[in-house]
Amino acid sequence: MTGVSVTFPGVKALQSVGLTLRAGEVHALMGENGAGKSTLVKALTGVYAIDAGTIVVGGEPRTFTSPAESQAAGISTVYQEVNLCTNLTVAENMLLGREPRSFGRIDTRTMNRRAGIVLTRLGLDIDPRSRLGEHPIAIQQLVAIARAVDIEADLLILDEPTSSLDADEVEKLFAVIRTLRNEGTAIVFVSHFLDQVFEISDRMTVLRNGQLVGEYVTAETSRLELVRAMIGRELETLERIERQAEEKDVVEAGEPLLQVVQLGRKGSVEAVDLSVFDGEVIGVAGLLGSGRTELARLLFGADAADTGTVSVKGRRTRLRTPRNAIDHSIAFSSEDRRAEGVIGDLSIADNMILALQASRGWLRPVNAGTKERLVRSYIEALDIRPPDPQALMRNLSGGNQQKVLLARWLITDPELLILDEPTRGIDIGAKAQIQQLVTDLAGRGVAVVFISAELEEVLRLSDRLVVMRDRHKIDERVNDDVSVSDVLEIIAGEVRADA
Amino acid sequence: GGSDDGGSGSSGGGGSDDLTMGFAQVGAESGWRTANTKSVQAAAKEAGIDLKFSDAQQKQENQIKAIRSYIQQRVDVIAFSPVVETGWDTVLQEAKRAKIPVILTDRAIDSDDTSLYETFLGSDFVVEGQKAGQWVVDNAETNDVDKDGTINVVEITGTTGAAPAIDRKSGFEDKISSDPSIKIIASQTGDFTRDGGKKVMEAFLKSKKGIDVVYAHNDDEGLGAIEAIEAAGKKPGVDIKIVTVDAVKDGMTALSEGRINYIVECNPLLGPQLMDLAKKVAAGEDVPERVETKETAFDQQQAKKVLADRQY
Amino acid sequence: MRSALRHPLFWPVLALGILLLVNLVATPSFFSVRVQDGHLYGSLIDILRNGAPTLLIALGMTLVIATRGIDLSVGAIVAIAGAVSCTYLAGAPDESSAGRAIVAMSLAVGVCILLGLWNGFLVAVLGIQPIIATLVLMTAGRGLAMLITDGQIITVNNSLFKKVGAGFVLGLPVAILIALAILLVTAVLTRRTALGMLIEAVGINPEASRLAGVRSRTITWTVYVFIAFCSAVAGLMIASNTSAADANNAGLFIELDAILAVVIGGTSLAGGRFSLTGTFIGAMFIQTLATTIPTIGIPSETNYLFKAIVVILVCLLQSPKARAVLRVRRPAPLLTRGSQA
């Protein structure tokens, strides 16, 4: 595609961008949050109409006016936010529109079998007949990928497919991508994980502010060059954090801020003991589906626990609803931002202020001046784009939405902040900022529970590490130089011991 | 469910060998209908007839269902006030097969097969319209309030498509066609309600000039029109003449106060006559094919006389 | 001009304007307002006065719809309010005293608020789908109203009571003044406090709102109580307008008018962002339409046809998509609607 432009009211999301894709090659699309990657993907596949420019497929100029058309032309896409139907089964989601039929009726048996095969190929052990909505967001993402892979396309586009996957899943995905590449499929891969990009891609295109920065051959480009191309400045922040994190030492003394004993919920998490002290970062590690999210939801009262006790600052209490938790200055940023975070039709400002406003009650509105000041300062601090407080949340790029949601909780000035995948879909610059933020908060005495699929990140930030497996807490240790392989060993060891 | 309200009184005489009657009422859409229901219920109690009553909520299909269930329950007589004239053949065939006699009340049905029912008891809406029209014609002199030689009538009709509305309109038009000086200058539905009558009349008063007579298809619409006329600073019954149909108590009061000029009666108190017929029919006696209720019309003088013992 | 064109209320206002113009052409005296018995008198005044109940209910409906709900029981509540107040008044020894009227009206409003609590309970606590939860009261409520009035039309004679729906203050109809006052208070309550934003948040994404600590249950519950209150006042106006309680017909189909007003005013039935000004214009539009029919002499048989055509035209006019199709090609064909995951 050449010279492609897309304009939204008030935003030039893409200006004259070109992109060349070759068969049998993995092409990475890089850029900061809001650079225009997802827009480019959507323009290419007919979701957005393009204002200018041409798209040429196999030598023929084409304009797609709907995703259906691009799919028919051999382009298979996984969009950034998981776009599946949670009310249908996994198999149905994978094969919608391409169901195997016999005598005009859908052959459910074949459908389930076929879905099962593709899922296994991606290392997913789930029942194709189960409802998609029952699965955590990471599984949903894998199902979306499975769907795209199963469409035997000439061009496969993956917009941040790995944002919620852990190392294991990523490896399996890459294996599949390599096979497809060797079979001659062209692949577009969007990600903020530089390691992954360098591992899998052959070529990279970098966008910044809707404009093309350039195309690079991966093998000939260094990380530093790439980062500089993406954000246009040097990246020292990352290193600075590592230093700080190491310097810090927390005294686990006195009353824990939050203490739970044998906290559990039928069908979700079994009897967990945990104490959280002021100014401490607790990292929660575990494989996909190990129950990290569920634990976080129990700590926040998003799901009501049915066993165990909770005390906040030594006082026994119950966390039955998020309101209870918020009243105890606990905050929780969910991993599923689209379903559980974003209020799409409200502005950035309203989204940011929501939690604070909710805890104040409707009768005491945050006054306009304070609101403006708070919102502006967080827009600036987190570098949210567009920096317009009145922009609608649903028009923001994925990463920027995540930042707004973080700001929502920071504004409430919590004593305990539970972050479930806070860095999902966030560019490296912003990721560094957020990590910095966590460190700063801890420095100021805020306790943080930090959940991330990226083990390195968890290890880098946390003072204490909780390891989960199969909905159990299987280990807890002070994080002094625990390494990724140590953690994996903990998980694996337990498995072996179990079996 | 299953709570029993005081007003229905089913087991008047008590004994199980009593006559059982299934009565499928149209609904309770107006005060007139409620009076009709009460009359039937009271008369049944009086006559010692076990009454199975059902309210169809203005839906023909509900009436049919009710009749079906009466057939299932093997009642002795079925009576009903048809929502519409048409569409009764099937279910009445079933009743006939089950040898249950049927009495129509209030309104006839349109069927070629008159053996489907024993008799009809009720009034004729066309005649009511004619009576109203005749009154306008007869009093042409006084009705031409503004003395311009033409009598401008505005008509507030009942619910569009409802049988009384259609018949009262055609009966009225039928009579006034004899006098070229009488013209309907506007006609609009007031849905048989006071609120509707008032709103329609408000609009007429502003958009039409020289209104002499209001013809409302029922008292309620007429009462609504009165409110609108008074709000416009005119005297109802004097500056604008009003003729309505029904003769419910509120209407009669207004008539006796001179705010309405003429009311054609439509009598809801069919109960006693119905019970008489039911007993005869059940006993296999011959009954006339058509029994008209005694109905009259009232002017202001007559209204004053009968107002005191008006029950509904 | 361009910014006016882009204003969401431009099209509803335009539609209202056109409708008024049609009336003016058909009946030149349509706009004339004169003083009659010390108050203003004319078609426009009628529209304001008769439109007040619809406006009130549409106001409540706006908030209910903003939380993704709907309330079908408003008509029944209207009937109950009228029935309670008139039956009480008619049974009172001093029927025409002002004190009685106040007691009667407070009683009616009180009863209706209980009904609102009931609806809210079904929706917010038991989690029954709003349409079916309120369908219960829609059916049973009219029965209750008839039970109260014994199926009769109860006529009352009380000058204070009559004022609410048919009276005038400072030359203006009391009904519209009450409705506007409630509109104003609601506007202040929703827009000057955080209530509006919280209601919208609950309507757009209930789960995200809950996790952000919004008391969505209380908010949902409150809006059902509020619409019941609005319906009660509307019911009093309707009863007062003819000084009679008609349990069968009072407020029949008013829920459709109210919903139509809300939608014409630009609030989406999918919940979320709402516009009270839009609702005001929508309600006035509906009432103008109702007045237009007898004024310009549309035959009864074609009322529905006329209404259908007007509704379609207004909605087409209002839909950005339809205007775009009629004008030029525009980009961004998809994703204008938020999805509800």
Place this chain on the structure above:
Amino acid sequence: MSAHTPTADDLRGSATDRLRQLTPPRRFYPVLATAALFVGMLGAGGIRYEGFTSPQVILNLLVDNAFLIVLAVGMTCVILTGGIDLSVGSVVALSTMVAASTLRAGWPAALVVVAVLLSGSVLGLLMGLVIHYFEIQPFIVTLAGMFLARGLCYLISIESIPIKDPTFTSFAMGTIDLPGGYFITPAVLVALFVLAVAAWGLHMTRFGRTVYAVGGSEQSALLMGLAVARTKVGVYVISGFCSSLAGLLFSVYMLSGYSLHAVGMELDAIAAVVIGGTLLAGGSGLVLGSALGVLVLGTIQTFISFDGNLSSWWTKITIGVLLLVFVVIQRLFTRRQA
């Protein structure tokens, strides 16, 4: 669910698989709840009223509600996509009107049937096109459709028109005798056939699955490259078709055309669908549930007529209360399962 170890998993997996085949999938729970409650209601009626549970009374539920079943089937399709169709009641009335007036004008019965079905489908098509391409809310478009159809009825005639066509009358009088002296009508067969076709179509065809997908998330369905436009317009055509078919059954049932027929029947249809466990938000529900919903409403009616002592207002109140009891119990039922 399953752990990550293959060994333990093999054993557990197959065991749970077998179990899974025995217990019905979760999406059937609401319908099962409706069915259980329906049976419970019949039982309660049988205890309270003599003859309530006689087979013919139950068959009459079908006989008297065949048209409503057809209507509810169409409505279910629309609601499954997250839409709603308020026009169905009016379209039923219009269909009876068209049928009655064309028959009176001497058209052959077959032609009349085709004309009615066609006009209903075309009206549905128009509404679907407006809803999808102009992005106007279904509630409003179909409300306009409701006014339009009702208005057209009046245009044809404001008086009721009897149907005297021999084909129609023989269809109306015809019964299908069942062993034991019981009977149903041909309309029941039509309704059951429509129900079966719809159930099959929704579960066994691509169109049907797309209906569910659109209801789950229209945006996702679009991004998955599904034929969203065709599906969304399609369900309104189906609903229009079902309404006109229901209208035909209704005109057979009534043997007349009347512009005030079926006032408010759209609410009955919606109520039946919702009682049957379908979510108004779309994406979840079964047509079978809607048919059960119709039977539940019919049972409430039967309660009323068997009682025979309820005055008009107690009738309304009782209907409301029974509806309430039903939805609350159903809600508690399904909530515990969820």
